[in-house]
Amino acid sequence: MSSTAIVAIMAIVLVAVASAVVGAIGVRARSTSDFLVASRTVRPGTNAAAISGEYLSAASFLGIAGIVLQEGVDALWYPVGFTGGYLALLLFVAAPLRRSGAYTVPDFAEERLGSPVLRKICTLFVIVIGWLYMLPQLQGAGLTVATVTSLPPWLGVAAAGTIIVVTVALGGMRSITLVQAFQYWLKLTALAVPAVIALIFFLNDDRTFDRAAPPQFAARTTVDIRTDVVLQVGLPVSLEAAGVVDGRPVDGPVRWEPGPHTVAEDSRLVFAGGTAVPVVAGSPPTDAEWLDPLPASRDHGLLAIYSLIIATFLGTMGLPHVLVRFYTNPDGRAARRSAVLVLAMLGLFYLMVTVLGALSRLYTPQLLVSGETDAAVLLLPAAVLGSGWAGVLLGGIVAAGAWAAFLSTSSGLLASIAGVLSTDVLRGRARDLRFSALLAGAVPLMLALGVTRLDFSETVALVFAVAASTFCPLLILGIWWRGLTDHGAVAGVLVGGVLSVVAVALSLAGLSGTGWIGVLLYRPAVVSVPAAFLTMIVVSLLTAQRRPADTDRVLLRLHAPERLGLSRDRIEGRGQQFG
Amino acid sequence: MSTTGERSTGTIYEQVQDSPEFADLRSRLRRFVFPMSAAFLLWYLAYVLLASYAPGFMSIKVIGNINVGLIIGLLQFVTTFAITTIYVRYANKYLDPAAERLRTQIESAT
Numbered sequence: 266m267s268s269t270a271i272v273a274i275m276a277i278v279l280v281a282v283a284s285a286v287v288g289a290i291g292v293r294a295r296s297t298s299d300f301l302v303a304s305r306t307v308r309p310g311t312n313a314a315a316i317s318g319e320y321l322s323a324a325s326f327l328g329i330a331g332i333v334l335q336e337g338v339d340a341l342w343y344p345v346g347f348t349g350g351y352l353a354l355l356l357f358v359a360a361p362l363r364r365s366g367a368y369t370v371p372d373f374a375e376e377r378l379g380s381p382v383l384r385k386i387c388t389l390f391v392i393v394i395g396w397l398y399m400l401p402q403l404q405g406a407g408l409t410v411a412t413v414t415s416l417p418p419w420l421g422v423a424a425a426g427t428i429i430v431v432t433v434a435l436g437g438m439r440s441i442t443l444v445q446a447f448q449y450w451l452k453l454t455a456l457a458v459p460a461v462i463a464l465i466f467f468l469n470d471d472r473t474f475d476r477a478a479p480p481q482f483a484a485r486t487t488v489d490i491r492t493d494v495v496l497q498v499g500l501p502v503s504l505e506a507a508g509v510v511d512g513r514p515v516d517g518p519v520r521w522e523p524g525p526h527t528v529a530e531d532s533r534l535v536f537a538g539g540t541a542v543p544v545v546a547g548s549p550p551t552d553a554e555w556l557d558p559l560p561a562s563r564d565h566g567l568l569a570i571y572s573l574i575i576a577t578f579l580g581t582m583g584l585p586h587v588l589v590r591f592y593t594n595p596d597g598r599a600a601r602r603s604a605v606l607v608l609a610m611l612g613l614f615y616l617m618v619t620v621l622g623a624l625s626r627l628y629t630p631q632l633l634v635s636g637e638t639d640a641a642v643l644l645l646p647a648a649v650l651g652s653g654w655a656g657v658l659l660g661g662i663v664a665a666g667a668w669a670a671f672l673s674t675s676s677g678l679l680a681s682i683a684g685v686l687s688t689d690v691l692r693g694r695a696r697d698l699r700f701s702a703l704l705a706g707a708v709p710l711m712l713a714l715g716v717t718r719l720d721f722s723e724t725v726a727l728v729f730a731v732a733a734s735t736f737c738p739l740l741i742l743g744i745w746w747r748g749l750t751d752h753g754a755v756a757g758v759l760v761g762g763v764l765s766v767v768a769v770a771l772s773l774a775g776l777s778g779t780g781w782i783g784v785l786l787y788r789p790a791v792v793s794v795p796a797a798f799l800t801m802i803v804v805s806l807l808t809a810q811r812r813p814a815d816t817d818r819v820l821l822r823l824h825a826p827e828r829l830g831l832s833r834d835r836i837e838g839r840g841q842q843f844g
Numbered sequence: 845m846s847t848t849g850e851r852s853t854g855t856i857y858e859q860v861q862d863s864p865e866f867a868d869l870r871s872r873l874r875r876f877v878f879p880m881s882a883a884f885l886l887w888y889l890a891y892v893l894l895a896s897y898a899p900g901f902m903s904i905k906v907i908g909n910i911n912v913g914l915i916i917g918l919l920q921f922v923t924t925f926a927i928t929t930i931y932v933r934y935a936n937k938y939l940d941p942a943a944e945r946l947r948t949q950i951e952s953a954t
Contacts, residue, residue, distance in 0.1 A: 338914050338917055339895075341914075341920070344921070345888075345917070345920040345924070348921060348924045348925075349888070352924050352927060352928055355928065355931070356877050356880070356881060356931065473909060474909040556903070556909065556911055556913075556914065557899060557902060557903045557913060558891075558895035558899070558913040558917065566896070567892060571889075574889075574892070578888075598936065598940065601931075601932045601936070602932065604932070605925075605928050605929055605932050608924060608928050609925060612924075612925055616921070817861065821860060824870060824873075825860050825946075826869070826943030826944075826946060826947060
């Protein structure tokens, strides 16, 4: 094992142990009263860091840079959408939901419409969304381990899954405000240091992005292909190959003419320095196109981007681990101040990953060949600084940051799925939270080992699409429209949920269509979100006699100012119930 | 919860519902939130439309490698942040005082 691997593993272990220790000596359970206690002591800055810490996942840490490396300017829509989604949550949902006293979407659904069936369906989707969101986290942790140690990826995924299940089952790694805040700053540092150093190297270098040609290998580069890829060659390329290329076994020099070329898994390609880099088919081949929004080479780019905007903008409010954090603020004014700080913190983080992703096009272009662009952040330090002590140390910091990102999001998700499973699904049969944690972790682990890895940003976009198609219409209409009925809500959530989940399942199974159908399978939101809203409204109008009798009272409590005494008694009642 | 609590909450609900202060608060919130979201979405969509129908404009070089498309893309972050700041200021300046007036009105009435 190389010194890079040893340093990186030590850094990862250090982060895991530090989080477990801080978590273990903290509050005993992720209970409602924990949030209420925290609300009296936490300052807006700490709280904002905690919200950001829980929100910024391994998929954000690794995936955004990867998608920037591959797609260029258009990839900015991912981080813009993630921050914009946060704004939508703030404007439409945060304050009313806070006043309702409901901590989760199922709680809200039951309180607003009083329907046990709706509660069950919402619980189901909390679990589905949580599992799907854990998938890229586990794969991200696996990719980190595999990249820094060159162990096989499945081993990394299995190790990550086991660690997270064991720690949550043993009650460690609780989602405590201070741990989350600490992990935000850790993640930011782990990105900012390499980003600034790489930027300094870039500015002192004579390299440029501004060329109407593919990127170039700076030195002789060996690329190991781990999954079958189709490469797009713009200029003729000479290389050495061992493995299966264009359907024929080869071992020796190869010359590729412009056009598509297939390379089978377990092949090895060796490129000389100065060679033009072939890129995975579908991404912009030249640097000039990479810098232009919506290049002509992209099929149905407009549809794909609109659908991505809808999914990210409306999906954030439906993520189970994001909503609950709003309760840690003492009042609405502090909550708003936190929200501004959160957006600044998210923006700073995403700026760093974007810089890293852009620079990796110059320093680690081999990822464009292997298709493993998500590893860009991990490999950039060594590519810029070389394999001396500086590169090794920086690589270790980045690996630790990626691991912190994985831990903070996954532990929050796993804890909330396990909680829902033990209270709503396995009721009575398994009082033991440990069994629930095992079950909650086993499913995404199987999924992560079973499905072909998509780019993290793609998987995350799919999860946001499911959340936007189910919980967004329910929350928006439930809060702002008195006409919603239980039948309307059930029908709408089911229509949006089934449409988006079917698209996700087909994408994860590796089935991809061509043309606009292919785009919709990866980006279903543009169809499934309006369909869910429309179904919910139409069915509610048809069943208007089922409008709950207490609608006016519930809505008033959601919209009347907090200190009126309308919501306070409920929150205190809850605190007693859980504390 | 005791029956007296229920009854008194009920009257507060009615009072709040009927008060002009509550109507004022609600319209202030709606007057801000809905137009602002519309403007925000339009600005998003305008960027995508520009990229798709005015690619020449988007690829004009400003400084070195940086083109108009990249600048407008990064500006999306800035606008998101700016809108949040404006919302917070609006809430502190117009929503909180309105809520406060409603509270004093309700309290003096009971």
